[in-house]
Amino acid sequence: MTITQLKYVLSVAEYQNFTVAAEHSFVTQPTLSMQIQKLEDELDVQIFNRSKKPIELTQIGQKIVEQAKVIVDESNRILDIVHQQKGYIGGEFRLGIIPTVMPTLLPMFLNNFTKKYPKVKLIIEELTTEEIVKKLADGHIDAGLAATPLENEAIKERPLYYEPFVGLIPQNHRLFKNKNISVNELEMEDILLLEDGHCFKDSVINLCRTHKIDNKKGFQLESGSFDTLIKLAKEGLGMTLLPYLHTLDLNDEDKNHLRDFENPPPAREVSLIYHKSQLKMQMIEALKKTIDGVVRGAISFSDVKIISPLQKR
Template identity: 65%
Template sequence: MIVFIFASNFTILMTITQLQYVLAVAEHKNFTLAAEKCFVTQPTLSMQIQKIEEELAIQIFDRTKKPIQLTEIGQKIVNQAKNIVNEADRIHDIVEQQKGFIGGEFRLGIIPTVMPTLLPMFLNNFIKKYPKVKLIIEELNTNEIISKLKNGHLDAAIAVTPLEDEKIKEIVLYFEPFVAYVPENHSSFKKQEITIDDLDINEILLLQDGHCFRDGILNLCKNKGQNENNHFQIESGSFETLIKLADEGLGTTLLPYLHTLDLNEKNKTKLRHFASPKPAREVSLIFPKNELKIHIIDALRNSISGVVRGAIAFQNVEIISPIQKK
């Protein structure tokens, strides 16, 4: 595809491929690496970018800096090039949607605290029902997901919402309650249900920074100050580690409801549900507002809703924001 840019007395011709080369260098800040990602030789990529610069009579990249940097005008060109390339990619999507075809490549991001429990529940059924869809799935944190959605590197994602981002559309899939994991030596172990007032942020074992579930817990306990005189502070990247630490008497932890379904019977005796309204997280399909692969998004939503509806029966919930409050 060729892009025509008209000025008062001349016309500039450039291809979508050339713009993709520009975007690759802007992303990787290295001509050699950008060429590898575009599956061309470095001289070919450099020549095509130089051709654009000569036609425009400007420098898109400052090659004297390491790593390579965009010039001021180069940044504006890259912003526009993203729009052009994204819109060109959507021409094919429009045709497929018109034909009712559900297939092709679809890049999906999923946050780490959702992926291990949700993915096995729907993936097998989805690929059997939609064999022409090639799902490319990445496990990413929320910030990485938002960045990749906006840069066109993901078509959609499954994340905790609301995210309060005007460029991102959210379709709620389900509400997943928080569940406390309380060791036998803890004062709340004898309770049938607990409330937020039973939580002590100073003894709750948390996931590492960057996990939205951690931010949800901090928001849940926002009125309870942390004690800076604690003898230790433990943060982990997995719920399994937090459960083992709690069993050692080092504190309590909170888990997403779906994660509790796979616990052994002994550990399930240590689970304590919250009184209604139960604090919960809102899990949604999110995608750019200009996304056109809605037919695949709808197929994903229907597949996920079908399996989750039978697993989560809680209705009276209070949604806890994933956005960390200052």
């Protein structure tokens, strides 16, 4: 039995297809199949039911896969121990970032991080929170940047900053003349939202005091882009809510439409998250230290009310 064989088993278990698993393992399909067959012969059990489409794990195969995940994680930890002992920060590091954080936070720290840690090959993906959690569990990414808390026992969370919500109010709106706005004044049917899959949308829904949509506007619109929501709001089609960092680069005309919330403002907690197995901790610590250094000067809010994307409604 080898670690490589166990990795092949995990790959087939994930993709439920020998050809696809081989592609993701960077080997030929016959090589992968032969190694898995050798393992099955050695154990004298059948791990996969090959007659099923897609391929399924047998009952004993499910137990083998659970143990294989532990063994592969622990084998990876050996290299981690060596790197930490040597103080080495380098190698491949895969990071997932949610769409509502990527455009504002990434430009703030990426240049600093790559200059300070030139031996790290940082691979960045824009992913939803659900995708980040799944890829962390599958070992396809090493860490993520997401809104928290997630209430997931398999995930470790390291808060980076607290980002208030800010209202963007069109001139014809009932709240435009207000210096500040209150959470109690918000109505769901009044707010332009991001589309499903964005945790910021879920946070906004949790924030509002009512979820009944009377559709007084005569239309219902959801967008994947804050820029689109801003343009629609300026056309008088409704108000929208933005994360604080997204407001910093707005032009002066757009900033005239911004309204802060009364204290304590609603806010989201943005954290560096990673699997409880805590692999590549030296790179996770380096990333957190870098982000802490650049964010501290841009966002220093502490008196806020955290609105969780998973808050019970």
